[in-house]
Amino acid sequence: MNALKQAIMSRGKAIGTDIIKVDMFLNHRIDTALLAEMGNEFARRFKDDRVDTILTIEASGIAVAVTVAQALGNVPIVFAKKGETRNVNGEMYTAKVYSFTHQKENTIRVCREYLNPESRVLIIDDFLANGEAVQGLISLCRQAGAEVVGVGICVEKGYQPGGKRLREAGLHVESLAIVDAVEDGKIILREDD
Amino acid sequence: MNALKQAIMSRGKAIGTDIIKVDMFLNHRIDTALLAEMGNEFARRFKDDRVDTILTIEASGIAVAVTVAQALGNVPIVFAKKGETRNVNGEMYTAKVYSFTHQKENTIRVCREYLNPESRVLIIDDFLANGEAVQGLISLCRQAGAEVVGVGICVEKGYQPGGKRLREAGLHVESLAIVDAVEDGKIILREDD
Numbered sequence: 001m002n003a004l005k006q007a008i009m010s011r012g013k014a015i016g017t018d019i020i021k022v023d024m025f026l027n028h029r030i031d032t033a034l035l036a037e038m039g040n041e042f043a044r045r046f047k048d049d050r051v052d053t054i055l056t057i058e059a060s061g062i063a064v065a066v067t068v069a070q071a072l073g074n075v076p077i078v079f080a081k082k083g084e085t086r087n088v089n090g091e092m093y094t095a096k097v098y099s100f101t102h103q104k105e106n107t108i109r110v111c112r113e114y115l116n117p118e119s120r121v122l123i124i125d126d127f128l129a130n131g132e133a134v135q136g137l138i139s140l141c142r143q144a145g146a147e148v149v150g151v152g153i154c155v156e157k158g159y160q161p162g163g164k165r166l167r168e169a170g171l172h173v174e175s176l177a178i179v180d181a182v183e184d185g186k187i188i189l190r191e192d193d
Numbered sequence: 194m195n196a197l198k199q200a201i202m203s204r205g206k207a208i209g210t211d212i213i214k215v216d217m218f219l220n221h222r223i224d225t226a227l228l229a230e231m232g233n234e235f236a237r238r239f240k241d242d243r244v245d246t247i248l249t250i251e252a253s254g255i256a257v258a259v260t261v262a263q264a265l266g267n268v269p270i271v272f273a274k275k276g277e278t279r280n281v282n283g284e285m286y287t288a289k290v291y292s293f294t295h296q297k298e299n300t301i302r303v304c305r306e307y308l309n310p311e312s313r314v315l316i317i318d319d320f321l322a323n324g325e326a327v328q329g330l331i332s333l334c335r336q337a338g339a340e341v342v343g344v345g346i347c348v349e350k351g352y353q354p355g356g357k358r359l360r361e362a363g364l365h366v367e368s369l370a371i372v373d374a375v376e377d378g379k380i381i382l383r384e385d386d
Contacts, residue, residue: 029307030270032262059251059272066259069225077223079252114222 001041001176003034004154005189014182026154027060027126038176039067042124042152045174049149051075051122053115055141057108057133058082060126064154068124078115080108080137093143097136100129108136117145128153128175131162155179158190194369196230197347198382207375219347220253220319231369232260235317235345238367242342244268244315246308248330250301251275253319257347261317271308273301273330286336290329293322301329310338321346321368324355331364348372351383
């Protein structure tokens with residue numbers, strides 16, 4: 001998606017050989033015009049999937065989820081929460097997610113009543129690297145018996161295995177920008193998509 | 194605001210004498226049509242304040258901030274992050290926020306470059322109770338020299354002191370619904386607004 005790619009190249013920062021810093025427009029300060037464009041683009045790519053629920057995870061995924069939900073006709077959003085909590089009477093689905101960034105395991109959770117077996121779920125997140133968060137969200141859907149009709153990602157780190165694993169598992173993954181490498185402080189974007 | 198008040202009365206749940214549970218449409222599952230209505234209403238109430246930045250805090254404030262920002266003409270959003278992190282070279286503004294819900298003190302932070310002395314900031318959050326989170330966000334703005342032109346809240350607990358303190362300090366606070374009491378499992382909404 002050109003607008004996002006241009007934002008990454010003109011405003012993003014590369015740190016070392018791994019870190020792509022886009023917090024000036026995506027995950028700390030948010031460029032709301034670009035956010036709307038991303039929502040429209042995701043809606044276009046998943047328009048035939050009869051999505052009835054957007055599932056994301058706090059915090060950075062929420063803003064993108066809003067514009068996707070709007071562009072798909074105001075479908076509801078459910079965002080998984082992080083952190084341990086009491087799971088009284090087992091009213092929540094939970095999954096363990098390892099964060100490479102913070103080097104610790106988090107528990108994510110969703111109330112059972114917000115995911116059900118009829119749900120057709122589009123998972124949305126801002127970043128995809130090792131894919132741990134998305135795998136956790138898929139686990140929540142499977143526990144509910146809900147169908148994951150697709151995974152929409154703003155920025156995929158193509159040099160990490162998350163996207164490949166999801167596609168090999170047969171999931172419909174759409175990434176608006178794929179970064180093939182971070183080299184010498186430069187972000188190398190994939191051309192073809 | 195009628196649509197929100199109706200949602201609280203028809204879908205919200207009261208627990209004990211304090212807890213208002215609205216996670217079926219506001220802060221876990223999100224009703225995106227209502228979200229857009231809330232954004233429009235905040236924009237109407239702050240239309241003369243020349244807002245150029247929306248400031249909120251992860252996670253539940255972000256969704257509301259998106260629709261407010263859209264309704265105000267795609268102004269940027271900045272969301273404060275929670276949790277300790279390295280503050281290398283003092284590049285962040287930080288504030289301590291006590292959470293009564295979780296009974297612990299959090300540090301919230303914003304990168305200095307995303308708040309500046311010219312900013313005219315509208316603070317948005319989903320809930321206002323004791324006002325600790327909003328006071329922390331105000332502190333971040335003051336450190337930056339930015340002007341807080343208003344505070345927009347979806348649900349204010351009128352029986353807790355946060356809103357009163359902010360208004361007494363001269364701030365323009367707009368709450369879309371004010372709950373005066375939670376009694377016998379019933380939510381009592383304030384009539385006048």
